[in-house]
Amino acid sequence: MNETDTQKQIINISWKFNKKDESYYPTITLFDHNTNEVQVLMLRNYIFNYILTTERYCPGYHYLDGYHPCPYNNILNKDSYSQCFYCDKKQGFREAFLFQGEANEFMQEYLKQKHYVYLAYFEPGIVKVGTAAESRKFLRPIEQDALVYMFIAESDGFSIQDLEHTISKEIGLTEAVRSGHKFRYLSQKPNVDKAKKLLMSYFAKIYDRYKDNDKFSSWxxxxxxxxxxxxxxxxxxxxxxxxxxSETDYLVGKFHAIRGRYTIFENSNILLAVDERRIIGKYIKDYQDDYHYKVENRKSEIKDQLSMI
Structure with a gap:
């Protein structure tokens, strides 16, 4: 029996945003290859009981007509791969947005929409500059675990990265906060007063520097x-x-939280975190209600784990 015969594949773990009441909720998205149905499951109070495939498979791509599963079911053999080469090219995001290449039809439409530059605060006093598309304006920051932020500029997707990179270079703000750093501060709620002062201070510098700039001032x-x-x-x-x-073939326990790219769940009164890069693309092979993860020398182990993230 092929290990993917169960046909349900994890294609996303993330937040959803309800515009009607401006609420956020964590979800896991499965694709059933038997019925061609996308299933979005709410994660609050959810009990995971998944036995997963060892391999990760390409989760597919999005285009103008919606979601498409990978036609080749390609194996992803590195954690850093989120799609296979074929689906990455079909979607076209990295080619057009990250590498400034020619945009396909889907990305042409995506980049036409309004895009924003935002400043985000991370403990213990780090400010990041980033971008978000209008369609993902309310999701992009929280997916980054950016919990206190402000949008400071807007333009189209073809141009917005120019301002982001310029701010990073000239104002001295990072464009990325390491996942390991965020993990270290999981338990620390952001100091909102400190965040506001710091964000406004950097915005004032940005405003003063570019208010008379021919290209950026109107943004x-x-x-x-x-x-x-x-x-x-x-x-x-x-x-x-x-x-x-060695234990990412199991996802068993009660959902606790999504924080950045980590899904946190409780198993045997222990909180565990799994990196989404290690489970998105896996198929659900079977279901099992009980599994005990190997957690030895807990206090020393957490230090070792964090040093390797």
């Missing part, structure tokens, strides 16, 4: 609003242990 939002999502997420009160690579 700047003169009165940016602070967004505070710090009350929406869960801050673990106990230590969180990273699931060993």
């Amino acid at each position: 700047i939002i003169e009165k940016p609003e602070l967004v505070d999502l710090s009350s929406l997420v869960t801050y673990p009160e106990d230590e969180v242990y990273k699931v060993k690579n």
Whole structure:
């Protein structure tokens, strides 16, 4: 029996945003290859009981007409791969947005929409500059575990990265905060007052520098609003242990939180975190209600794990 014969594949673990009531909720998205149905499951109070394939398979791509599963079911043999070469080219995001190559029809439409530059705060006093498309304006920051942020400029997707890179270079702001750093501060709720002062301070520098710039001045939002999502997420009160690579064939326990790219769940009164890069693309082989993860020398192990993230 082929290990993918169960036909249900994990294609995403992320947040959803309800525009009607402006609420956020964590979800896991499965694709059933038997019925060609996309299933979005709410994760609050959800009990995972998955035995997963050892291999990860390409989760497919999105195009103008919606989601498409990978036609070749290609294996992803590196954690850093989120799609196979074929699906990556079909979707076209990296080619057009990251590498400034020619945009396909889907990316032409995507890049035409309004895009934003945002400043985001991370403990213990780090400010990141990033971008978000209009269609993902409310999701991009929280997916990055950016819980206190402000949108400071807007333009189209073809141009917005120019300002992002310029701000990073000239103002001295990072464009990325390491996942390992975020993991270290999982339990620390952001200091919103400190965040506001720091974000406004950097915005003032940006405004002063580019208010008379021929290219960027019209993009700047003169009165940016602070967004505070710090009350929406869960801050673990106990230590969180990273699931060993050898045990990512199991996802068993009660959902606790999504924080950045980590899904946190409780198993045998222990909080565990699994990197989404190690489970997205896997198929559900079977179901099992009970599995005990190997967590030895807990206090010393967490330090070792964090040093390797």
